Amino acid sequence: MDWVSDSDEKNSDNFSWETDEDDKESPADPPGEASEAGPSQPSLYSHFIGMGFSGDMVEKAIKENGEGNVETILETLLTYSAIGNSPSDCEDAPAECPVTSDEYSFDSDIDTDDPNDQDFIEGPQEKDKKLLILVDMGFSPEEADAAIERCGLDSSVLELADSIHAAQMAEEPEGIGWDCPKTRFEAAEGSSYGSTRKKRSLIEVKRKLKRSCLSQRRRDYVRKSTVDFDDAPLAIPKPMIGFGIPFEKCITRRSLPEAAIGPPYFYYENVALAPKGVWDTISRFLYDIEPEFVDSKYFCAAARKRAYIHNLPIENRFPLLPIPAKTIQEALPMTRQWWPQWDKRTQLNCLQTCIASAKLTERIRKALENYGDLPPPRVQEYVLAECRKWNLVWVGHHKVAPLEPDEVEMLLGFPNNHTRGGGISRTERYKSLGNSFQVNTVAYHLSVLKSMFPNGINLLSLFSGIGGAEVALHKLGIHLKTVVSVEKSEVNRNILRSFWEQTNQKGNLIDLDDVQLLNGDRLESLMKRYGGFDLVIGGSPCNNLAGSNRHTRDGLEGEHSSLFFDYFRILDLVKSIMVKNL
DNA sequence: TTTAAGATGAAGAGGTCA
């Protein structure tokens, strides 16, 4: 077993794969300690730099839109990228596109008297930034430098990359590419040539620009009463069974957008009932794949409405055995003797991060103690409402209680005592469990990997939490050759480490604490050492999406939930690096 | 300093009914 923590990386001289290059501060890295990454401007700045935009564009876009509006900043950046320095270019945009040169002109907003804008126009700093971005895109420094010489420093990164690509096309023979499936670039361009990393990025940027125009149009016209099919938000299917559930008739075939096909496999999860438009945006970024909406009540005794976007096959899925109980009374048999006839619940609601207080259960006991087995309707209604709200179960006569952490572990499909011990408090256990995957549900989706990777898989696990993905794969009997796990919470990292040790894993566990530190160089280094990733899995924070959040339900622009864009950024980098190394 | 308790609504889906 080889386990390496992020802190060990920094402190150990034995960490051979970590080169000195990795220690150099990249412009994509936020300043300060890794664990301090947050919503501040440097973080946003590095966030978008990591996506391949120039520093000046990012600064300008943040200045225009404010720090809080991540999606608008992104759309502005995509617009900048496509129109480059020529506002007139945007006039060639589709007629319905509301982006005018007046609104999004890049040059026209430059104040030549402003030293900041002067830096933007020209300067060594700008050249360095463009060089770095091009290198990060996968071009060699020589190619990047030659392109700047050819096109001039005023050229946009997009134009420079186009120029490099043109030079590559002139040099490379035709017919090089993936055998099957087609690459995203091939799909987009109809080319027979296997894509380079940047070539695909260009297509993506252009595609997103088009979509950003559509999105802008959507914002402008959505208030009108006319119904446009394209503008209809994603509908949540009913029943919420995704492509199917065990032992029921399932959909076994689907057509993925071609841009989504190809290594690595990926699997993204978040709350299904997010604010309107969130899943449209997530889907748009994740290669236009339709989300699979699944309620875990079909897999266990608790509801958990989640959506999953993945490019996994959906044929020949199989469930984990034994099949978990699907009713409260079967899952928690000790409650049967106390369960009143007038409480018709058979399943629990979503298991959240907080539980009911002792005072509430005391109030319920007092409300019931004056009555026999059949309290009056108003008392029943009050008690049932609180029971549904807090997932209370009957543990005695007139006595309800919140679930114990062990019971939550069991309902979510984790091993007994998975989160217990090792210094974790009861409150932290509830919080970590409330934020985790339902293992049986995820395992059902991942089960198709077992026959595809008989010798095990390399896993990049983003926002790992308490290791729901790792547990699911382990329970499926899929050997974990290498797991690069990124999780900010030390408590959660300790839980995963404990799982790794308790289950005698023989593979490598590399443990990082901040997704924002995973830049192209570091990913390439990891992938070079371990041979790439077979699966990129993660569920980014839901804090700003969840209905329970009364304070900061800000959608994907929220402080925590905007980390989705890091999932996308990292996934796109992994795809690009793997294509490049084919 | 850490942990737990208690108070804090709103968004959105879905059902019913006129």
Place this chain on the structure above:
DNA sequence: TGACCTCTTCATCTTAAA
């Protein structure tokens, strides 16, 4: 079809207790 209603929701913040 739209108004109205019920139900559900991977949470956050402040304060008190240990």
